[in-house]
Amino acid sequence: xxxxxxxxxxxxxxxxxxxxxxxxxxxxxxxxxxxxxxxxxxxxxxxxxxxxxxxxxxxxxxxxxxxxxxxxxxxxxxxxxxxxxxxxxxxxxxxxxxxxxxxxxxxxxxxx
Numbered sequence: 001x002x003x004x005x006x007x008x009x010x011x012x013x014x015x016x017x018x019x020x021x022x023x024x025x026x027x028x029x030x031x032x033x034x035x036x037x038x039x040x041x042x043x044x045x046x047x048x049x050x051x052x053x054x055x056x057x058x059x060x061x062x063x064x065x066x067x068x069x070x071x072x073x074x075x076x077x078x079x080x081x082x083x084x085x086x087x088x089x090x091x092x093x094x095x096x097x098x099x100x101x102x103x104x105x106x107x108x109x110x111x112x
Contacts, residue, residue: 011057012069018050020076027085068107071100 022043029039057066075097081087 005060008057008061008066009069011053012061012066014053015050015057016070016073016076018046018053019070019073020080022046022050023073023077024080024084027081031085065107069104072104074100 025039025043025046029036029043032039078089078093078097082089
């Protein structure tokens with residue numbers, strides 16, 4: 001049976017970082033149509049690497065623990081979009097994101 005030590009959490013962090021990078025690249029591709037193929041190709045490459053990291057994470061973590069932790073990408077994507085693209089993120093969205101983060105903390109603490 002898989003266990004979920006710190007390597008699992010590191011792998012999940014890598015998956016979340018890769019997901020965030022993918023979304024930023026897709027957004028950039030949409031804003032720069034002349035170079036969109038390049039951005040999309042890099043995003044697809046990151047996606048493939050992310051699949052291997054996800055597979056590795058599932059070798060050491062329970063699926064029921066790993067999947068909820070991926071919700072952290074809601075926060076990382078929103079924050080990155082705000083910082084890099086100056087996209088508006090209203091109070092309601094930040095509150096919803098905080099609730100997601102609280103849920104992540106509960107999953108992490110409960111399963112640790």
